[in-house]
Amino acid sequence: MCGIVGYIGTRQAVPLIIGGLEKLEYRGYDSSGVCALDAGKLSVARAIGKLSALKNLLKETPVIGTVGLGHTRWATHGRPTEINAHPHTAGRISLIHNGIIENYSELRHELEAAGAKFSSETDTEVGAHLLNFYLGQGLSPIVALRTACSRIRGSYAFLALDSAHPDRILVAKNSTPIVIGVCKDEMFVASDIPALLEHTRSVIILEDGDIAEVTKSGVTIEHDGKPVTRAPQHIAWDAVTAQKGGFKHFMLKEIHEQGRVVADTLRSRIHESGCEVAELGLSDAELRKINRISIVACGTAWHAGLVTKFFVEQFARVPVEVDYASEFRYRQPVLEAGTLVLAISQSGETADTLAAIDLAMKETSGHVAAICNVVGSSLARKISRTIFTHAGPEISVASTKAFTTQVTAGLLLAIALGAAKGNLSPDRVRELLTDLAKLPAALEHTLSCSGDVERVAKKFSSSRDFLFIGRGSCYPIALEGALKLKEISYIHAEGYPAGELKHGPIALIDENMPVVVVVQRSGLTDKVLSNLREVESRGGKIIAVTDEQSNATLSQYATEVISVPFVSPILSPMLLTLPLQLLAYYVAVQNGTDVDLPRNLAKSVTVE
Ligand code: M6R
Secondary structure, eight states: OOEEEEEESSSOHHHHHHHHHHHHGGGOOSEEEEEEEETTEEEEEEEESSHHHHHHHHHHSOOOOSEEEEEEEOOSSSOSOTTTSSOEEETTEEEEEEEEETTHHHHHHHHHHTTOOOOSSOSHHHHHHHHHHHHHTTOOHHHHHHHHHHHOOEEEEEEEEETTEEEEEEEEEEBSOOEEEEOSSOEEEESSGGGTTTTOSEEEEOOTTEEEEEETTEEEEEETTEEEOOOOEEOOOOGGGGSOTTSSSHHHHHHHTHHHHHHHHHTTTEETTEEOOGGGOOOHHHHHTOOEEEEEEOHHHHHHHHHHHHHHHHHHOOOEEEEEHHHHTTSOOOOOTTEEEEEEESSSOOHHHHHHHHHHHHHTTSOEEEEESOTTSHHHHHOSSEEEOOOOOOOSSSOSHHHHHHHHHHHHHHHHHHHHTTSSOHHHHHHHHHHHHTHHHHHHHHGGGHHHHHHHHHHHTTOSEEEEEEOTTHHHHHHHHHHHHHHHHOOEEEEEEGGGGGGTGGGGOSTTOEEEEEOOSSTTHHHHHHHHHHHHTTTOEEEEEEEGGGHHHHHTTOSEEEEEOOOOTTTHHHHHHHHHHHHHHHHHHHHTOOSSSOTTOOSSOOOO
């Protein structure tokens, strides 16, 4: 959730750290801070708000030193105040943390009884005092850190400086990512790879339970008290991918990337004779044994799960349940033999999804799989059967390209399963794959609706509420449209199955309520049209998002019609999503909100 960057080398640490934090700012941004050691003297600077506040502070009060740490915070324990911002200092120690210390209260009482003076409301400060306490007992830095970690329950990525040992950064990891960027005569440590890419492509990914000492010339790692070697990996990401590439916002750039990244997701997975989800590592015989799929995910990924349910039930005739991971993990789910639990996550770091998978692994003897975007993420490391979505780094907090690639991966899985189970004939598989191969180009063409969407967005941007409705696989798309709008424009929006309108939400309809209807040409079209009549007769303003061939019909009901190319029904959910992403985007731009860094949200929700 928070952004972490550390540097040790021969250059001034703070400017490099700030550069790295800027790349990670999307991870957490209610406050930030840095510290550095210069000739054994520790300096700290912290500020509330965006990184610019910290940068201004540093202009007045520079923090000097060739070893330092930086942090951007998204509050969990304690309000977003300067005093709660990281780094936290205790005696010799200055420490930054990402995660949650669950037993911080009892540790705090214990440390206070031993004389420690706390100044913040955070759980993190316990980490600083605990480490300082064990150093005070005469333990070496690494042993003190190991001992402190053994007392802590919860998740953490800790980076600490010890003023008595200015030649190293102390690092510990449990359930929260940490990567080390290896350079010549200098090292970077970060919570996420993009923070390092400017400096190096050689990256060590730490494992849960690793404890490390990083000096300017090397890394020493131990696990369970024993030395381990973690080979650096070469990261091939293009640094430009992490830039806005000429667009005003990352979100708009990422919306425009969808054709390309969906092509990447399909690449090498569809061919003449069928489609392959080899990463699942399941033979056709094993696929045939799957008699239920239980999907766990959060937010946008949960919506991708709902669309995947339609595909899997249609093509493989396998029943699918889709759970919010946060509910699944606490509801004693019934997971019979033959159930495959499928996690969907862009980041692979979402705490609830990881916990749901831990439960599923126990209950199904490891019969789990994932659709994930981040190679090397916690989820991908837990689950060897991971279909990677290849959406590339998604920087905007509002998920866009991750969604379309997740749905694409779900569709591939559905076709592979349907084929293995004999529910799809080889001819039907070929037909579906021929359609699927057209998806990237169709997504590109869909973007030509941008002008229309921008005009509609301007017209309705002052509305206080929106309803989004759809039927069949358009219902999860309506949910996704509503989520996008509320996330970045802060306008209240709700998604409903169109058939549910008259069971309650229709009471809300009047001339001030725009109703966005997502319509795919199908056997349900007439039913949606009668739902629209109900809206129209109550004065609701209808914005229809549909295909070119349905445009004329919808124009009879709707104030505005936005159309996407007419394609095979299996591709429509993906195409119909794009105008909704653009609608949210242009409404937010019109209203002047912070599109890429919406208030109260973080890109990756790594705490419960
Ligand atoms: O990284 P994940 O896919 O696991 O993230 C799940 C949700 O937190 C995420 O989709 C969230 O809802 C986005 N902000 C949606 O735009």
